[in-house]
Amino acid sequence: MRPSHSALPRWAAHVLTRAYSVPAVQMPTYPGHVPTNIFQKMFLAAGSGIYSFFDPKRGDLIATLGEATAAPCLMExxxxxxxxxxTGRRILRERPRITSTSLNIEYLKNYPENTIGRVYADWLEREGVSPDTRAPVRYIDDDEHAYVMQRYRECHDFYHAITGLPIIIEGEIALKMFEFANTLIPMAGIGAVLAPWRLKPKQRERLRTIYFPWAIKNGATAKPLINVYWEEILDRDVQEVRDELGIEKPPDLRTLRKQKISRL
Structure with a gap:
């Protein structure tokens, strides 16, 4: 049975409908999997990269770029x-998912201040986002590699919460650089390098002088965040967890932006 491409941009759906006429393309290995050969992955990477550069709010395109550039050797x-x-082995074995249902976000709002659960819930509310918006992985062929990518994707908001970085474009770029230094996932590095060209000079200066040095240092020296079972440490103090992981909280980005505005 061929998976539906109805949710894809027209350019992506067109090339993927040809996947099943290519003998080298395998059959789906997990629900929702869209098998693709190397040429189709290259096409998806180029197309999603270009489109997401001009429209960085398109999470579906960024997700496609991440999967199309996730070479098997890097995922392995x-x-x-x-x-x-x-803990990482247990996560792979149990395959937990992070959703508003599995975590009960409303319940987390009752946790004591400065706990992981409360900081995470408050960050979601402040930024107006939900863990349910994370798209399912479709273009990674190996089933376990696909789960690793899904786990990385669903933990992204926890990284935002413990670092305090907002979802404005500067915050996303800084976090992508941090993630790249910690995981070496290509999409994170691509986004961190290319996306700043859309910013104003002052914004690029903040990234270059404050947030990129922080991201590279902390991402490279911190423990692998992919091994954190966030669901099991929701009641722990957030600063204790930062210290344990080796993460220094960066300067508050919204405060720096307000200071810039007040001087105008």
Whole structure:
């Protein structure tokens, strides 16, 4: 049975409908999987990269770029990082999902201040986002690699919450650089390098002088965040977790932006 491409941009749906006429393309290996050959992945990477550059709010395109550029060797490296850690192995075995239902966001709002659960719930409310918006992985062929990417994607908001970075474009770029230094997922690095060209000079200066140095240092030296079982540490103090992981909280981006505006 061929998966539906109705939710895809027209350019992507057109090329993927040809996937099943290519003998080298395998059959789906998990629900929702869209098998693609190397040429189709290259096409998806180029197309989603160009479109998302001009429209960075298109999360579906950014997700496609992440999957199309996730070479099996890189996903296998991240999988082995998880296999080398007791908690990472358990995450791979149990395959938890992060949704508003699995975490009960309303309940987390009653946690004590400065706990992971409360900080996460408050961040979601402040930024007006939900964990339910994370798209399912479709273009990664190996089933376990697909889950590793899904886990990384669904943990993204926890990274935002513990660092305090907002979802405005500067915050997203800074976090992408942090994620790239910690995971080596190509999409994160691509976004961190290319997206700043859309920013104003003052915004690029903030990234260059404050947030990129922070992201590279902390991402490279922190423990692998892919091995954190966030669902099991919701009642822990957020600063204790930062210290344990080796993460320094960066300067508050919204405060710096307000200071710039007040001087105009």
């Amino acid at each position: 490296r991240l999988r082995r990082v998880m296999l080398s850690d007791a």
